[in-house]
Amino acid sequence: MDSVTRVTKALSVEIPDRVPLGEFAISDAIIGRILNIEPARITYGDRVRGFAKLGLDLVTLLDWGARPGKNRQMSEGSWVNEWNMIMKTDKPTDTDWWVGTRFNSVEDWEQFEMPPAVSDERLETFKKAINEGKGKIAVAGLVWGPQHYGHVLLGVDKLLTSLYTHPKLLKKMLSDVNKWWIEWGKALIDLGVDAMWVGDDLGETKGLLMSPKHFREFELPLIREQIDTFRKKHVPVIFHSDGNITQIIGDVVQAGINALHPIQPNAMDLPGVKAAWGQKICVMGNLDSTLVLPGSRDKLIEETKKCIRTAAPGGGYIMASGNSILANTPLENIQTWVETTKKYGTYPIRI
Amino acid sequence: MTSKEEILEDLRSQMVEVNVASFSDKLDEAIKSGLLALEIVESLTRGLRIVGDRYQKGDYFLAELITAGTMMTTGMKKLKPLMRASKKSAIGKAVVGTVQGDLHDIGKNIVAVLLKSEGFEVYDLGVDVTADGFANKVREVRADILALSALITTTMPTMRQVIDELIKRKSRNSVKVIIGGAPTTEDFAKDIGSDGYARDAVTGVAICKEWMRRIHEAVR
Numbered sequence: 037m038d039s040v041t042r043v044t045k046a047l048s049v050e051i052p053d054r055v056p057l058g059e060f061a062i063s064d065a066i067i068g069r070i071l072n073i074e075p076a077r078i079t080y081g082d083r084v085r086g087f088a089k090l091g092l093d094l095v096t097l098l099d100w101g102a103r104p105g106k107n108r109q110m111s112e113g114s115w116v117n118e119w120n121m122i123m124k125t126d127k128p129t130d131t132d133w134w135v136g137t138r139f140n141s142v143e144d145w146e147q148f149e150m151p152p153a154v155s156d157e158r159l160e161t162f163k164k165a166i167n168e169g170k171g172k173i174a175v176a177g178l179v180w181g182p183q184h185y186g187h188v189l190l191g192v193d194k195l196l197t198s199l200y201t202h203p204k205l206l207k208k209m210l211s212d213v214n215k216w217w218i219e220w221g222k223a224l225i226d227l228g229v230d231a232m233w234v235g236d237d238l239g240e241t242k243g244l245l246m247s248p249k250h251f252r253e254f255e256l257p258l259i260r261e262q263i264d265t266f267r268k269k270h271v272p273v274i275f276h277s278d279g280n281i282t283q284i285i286g287d288v289v290q291a292g293i294n295a296l297h298p299i300q301p302n303a304m305d306l307p308g309v310k311a312a313w314g315q316k317i318c319v320m321g322n323l324d325s326t327l328v329l330p331g332s333r334d335k336l337i338e339e340t341k342k343c344i345r346t347a348a349p350g351g352g353y354i355m356a357s358g359n360s361i362l363a364n365t366p367l368e369n370i371q372t373w374v375e376t377t378k379k380y381g382t383y384p385i386r387i
Numbered sequence: 388m389t390s391k392e393e394i395l396e397d398l399r400s401q402m403v404e405v406n407v408a409s410f411s412d413k414l415d416e417a418i419k420s421g422l423l424a425l426e427i428v429e430s431l432t433r434g435l436r437i438v439g440d441r442y443q444k445g446d447y448f449l450a451e452l453i454t455a456g457t458m459m460t461t462g463m464k465k466l467k468p469l470m471r472a473s474k475k476s477a478i479g480k481a482v483v484g485t486v487q488g489d490l491h492d493i494g495k496n497i498v499a500v501l502l503k504s505e506g507f508e509v510y511d512l513g514v515d516v517t518a519d520g521f522a523n524k525v526r527e528v529r530a531d532i533l534a535l536s537a538l539i540t541t542t543m544p545t546m547r548q549v550i551d552e553l554i555k556r557k558s559r560n561s562v563k564v565i566i567g568g569a570p571t572t573e574d575f576a577k578d579i580g581s582d583g584y585a586r587d588a589v590t591g592v593a594i595c596k597e598w599m600r601r602i603h604e605a606v607r
Contacts, residue, residue, distance in 0.1 A: 199454075201407050201454075243448065326543060326570055327572075
């Protein structure tokens, strides 16, 4: 069975030949190591090749929606992109990070002009990456949900206080951002992605960042619009949110998602999520990426088997970390994880 | 005629119910009524504590906790100049900051506001703070507590470096270390030799208060 079929079956809560492996993100430091490229030079196409070379079935085209040529340099290793995000190169890993924003408050949004949602330079870049994956690996596009992209544009604190101080303006901003990402998502589907992510961090370890009431008023209608649009174009949707989102899983399932990721291990309960929602949606993730993935071989094998035992029987599980694969994860650990999944995740599950 | 207690309760309820729009007017009203700045601060602190309790019970969320924290900061800016004459001694000294490589300050800011409102003298070192920076400040101010925050998983190992630096400088036994932030866990805290771990800001501040209570008891 090829990777696309394997992933598609899992996303449809059917039983593939074995549990597919996928990731939301792998540090460019690791991609650089596996491909022997400097991390700073890595392209989307390289990431697709890197994920495939590591033996994964699903790669994510994670991006921030900005055209590289439009950056304004601030100082060496630091710049502002066309969304007013302040970016910085992390020296030890040679990878780029979001570090802040030029928006002082949501009031600045009124004067801001968004870049074009679909541009030739971005289309060309992503087309190359998607073609790189053909026949090798399932390629998933990504759009950011309005809350997470709002966090990135304003900062978490300003977004959350704006719920109380500038609710109308915040709604306008989130709606504008949502339209932008939907346009981009449709373009990715037209380019031929196999699945779409809606990435929207709604939770902290303890619970939601905003109340379910605020979520349903400010956020849910917009997420639903994203999911509806992509499902109508016959592409499965994986919903990503860090943190504990137990209180609103029902809302996002009802909105039509195919899979939920990453079931953060210190915040969510994999057996509970599988039992409650495993008949309706695929579950993806939960392997600890902070201590287990970079840690000892024995513990890594044990925890990988535990995820498979808990969530794979009956289908509808994609193996992934509980966040992303971090720069400090040794290559041999990733190989152990992939091999363990292939060995014990072959159906029928017998562990 | 409205009593002083009624004015304070009215002001406090603006914070507890997160009524941002009316908070500033009610605060001005309380100041003009002749109440002592310290009385107003104590009332707001009680309000923030109620918001914290509701957050811990799950009735409130980070949005309410942060917004109430912002209201407290706004209030303190207005009240601080009026408070010099009635300054109380701090219950302890706390150094707070986000570790090197991490520029997230939301959790750290909430902790700083809550610690201040509970009577701590807070030295907020900001974000992207080196192990040296933390160790220097701990020694300089003779801190009772060092609170470390990380929001990015990759910066967690830096927390270990801070503790190692304290050990190297023989300052480890004179300060209690507490860590927090989304990717951190109790196991990780134990692993790096932290005295405490807090899953959220309210819990963290409660732990710090308990430590200070024990320290003061031991001194008596």
